[in-house]
Amino acid sequence: MQYVAGRAGAILRIDLQAVRDNYRLLSKMLGTAKCGAAVKADAYGLGVVEISRVLFEEGCRHFFVAHLEEAIVLRPHLSLDAAIYVMHGSPVGYEAEFLEHRCIPVLNSAQQISAWRELAASRQQQLPAIVQLDTGMSRMGLSTQEVNDWVANPELSSGIDIQFLMSHLSCAEDQSHPMNRSQLHTFQALRSRLPTCGASFANSSGIFLGTDFHFDLARPGAALYGVAPVAGQPNPLKAVAHLQGRIIQTRDIPADTGVGYGLTWRSQKPSRIATVAVGYADGWMRSLSNRGVAEIAGKTVPMVGNVSMDTITLDVSQIDAAHLQPGALVDLISATNTVDQVAAKANTIGYEILTSLGLRYQREYSDSSTTISHQTNA
Template sequence: MPAFADAARAGAVLTLDLAAVRANYRQLRALGGSAVCAAVMKADAYGLGMEQVAPALALEGCRVFFTAHLGEGMRLRQLLPAGCGIYVLHGPPPGTAHDFLEHDLVPVLNDPGQLQEWRACARRLGRALPAAIQADTGMSRMGLAAADLAALSADPGWLAGVRPQLFMSHLACADEPAHPMNGLQRRRFEQLREVFPGVPASLANSSAVFLGTDYHYDLLRPGAALYGINPQPGAPNPLRQAVSLAARIVQVRTVREGDIVGYGARYVAGGTRRIATIALGYADGWQRALTGRGQAFVDGMAVPFAGTVSMDSITLDVTGIPEARVAPGQLVELLGARQGVDEVAAQAGTIGYEVLTRLGSRFHRVYRDDDRG
């Protein structure tokens, strides 16, 4: 079936510029100097499609990838060429060690129980098994606490059967360059790293890549920055926007003074207005919090949301826009050159990561790579 036919039937069209993703990867890799630049593919490549993004980055030279869950890692393994490493951030759920071995995945061990299970598997097989070790340096989310490491390392054989390939931690406030937690966590990381002499180290997520070489160590782990999310909110974004979204107009009507628009009668027309309804709503990830705050664009002109964001639709005030430009079937821009993911996130009172990962499955998706044809 021709792609244009699918697009015509869809309520909205989401476009991912793979050339921009690859350009962002190259920029991050260059900032890291001698550090290896990995790519985080969790949540289906932040909602944008692991099947398309991962192979594009592999062609760009990326050879190390991260997922959050085991199932994501198993799926990712089918998409990558031989020789690519895949780390699973949440480690092995109980009883799943065989899945890691079958699919050539490396667990990130976060607590003593995961370490013990991985060691037990190694004993059964009679060989050392690769793993990453994560330490908690102050985020209190995942990773071995300093007390865990001290207790475990008191036993000379605590890593018997485990071949550490990476020692890592995660920063809580990397998107705030002046936050004292960054320096505190780095110092703690340095101290704990002494337990793993000679093991490659990793501390930098997307934002930490921009904190400087003190945070780069041996391996960078960018995720959302690949898609143009600003790694340092409040500063100019150095990355290319990779995501655009346009929704189709379903209906256009004129309302009079005093007419209400949408659920809850939150919008009352202050005069004669033209209202366009578009086929996109909170079921597609366009949050209800954007009610009264959001906007779309027609021919570069901003048109505000009028009324409550619904499950499948949003109403726009298109008063003053030429009628030929807001007819049913035409597309209006929600994400693009005039409004990026970070701007939408600010309107919704959230972060760009949440906007991306909420993007729904009903869009017609277009993957463009102008650098490769």
């Protein structure tokens, strides 16, 4: 199925120059530390091939995905001097595919280390990897007991070329949270007992915690795509995503008329309602029902009624009819209604808004204010 200009119900514009500028800002903040990039989940929903290409042009050589399948998709689009790391490690029994597709696992458990060590022995070569340490998030990585076992038995990592030890911050967006320093101290203590190699600790928000957290390699993700890295502070990053939906039709309704499934909104006076071709099937969350807003001709209009699978409805009573013709575009994510503001109204985070963006948009990429491509995800 193809979604092309004029036929698609909405347009998702992705500003690649903003991605470049965000990467440059983060790289400058990191000083001598390298700036990698988390491009998992299709680069947070914005297109992993296009995003990774411009990041590579900006000097990024460390790319992080979650699944092996994501690495296999990305590998043909990056030269071999770019490392692609798979943060979940290998699915059981698929270790050899990492060699076939020139990608590198993040080893998160003693079992994953053992399987990688056995593959190295069978190939009679040193195999690269990152080893993750759990410093308090209790999600992935070697536990303290597993680190103790490794220290007592150094041969457990025989045949493994450990490029980095890494861990992941759980509360970095809250700069005052005591867990940040606690995790840092734990990471430093564990590293001191393990083989000497590089270290990777900071995610997007972690970069803003200061140089103590930077180590050798940072792994920003959301910040590259314009999501605010520090709660309650101005966002220094540029917006990357701009979402516009098309008006299907407008109708005038009398007072005390219900709108949408469940009739959860009723007009208090005669009103004009515009129906827009974006719904929860496109990642426009149902939690935005009666809470979200859109922008038309520079004016904010409320979303009324429940979000449907394919449509939303807006109260456009204050908008001139010239801006409400079928096919006209309304702004849903913009520089003045940012992904973080949309997320707040949906009671979620900007990460979820971006990664939920659906497959039915006409996708338009621009670089240095010049439109360079249209992509359809189908």
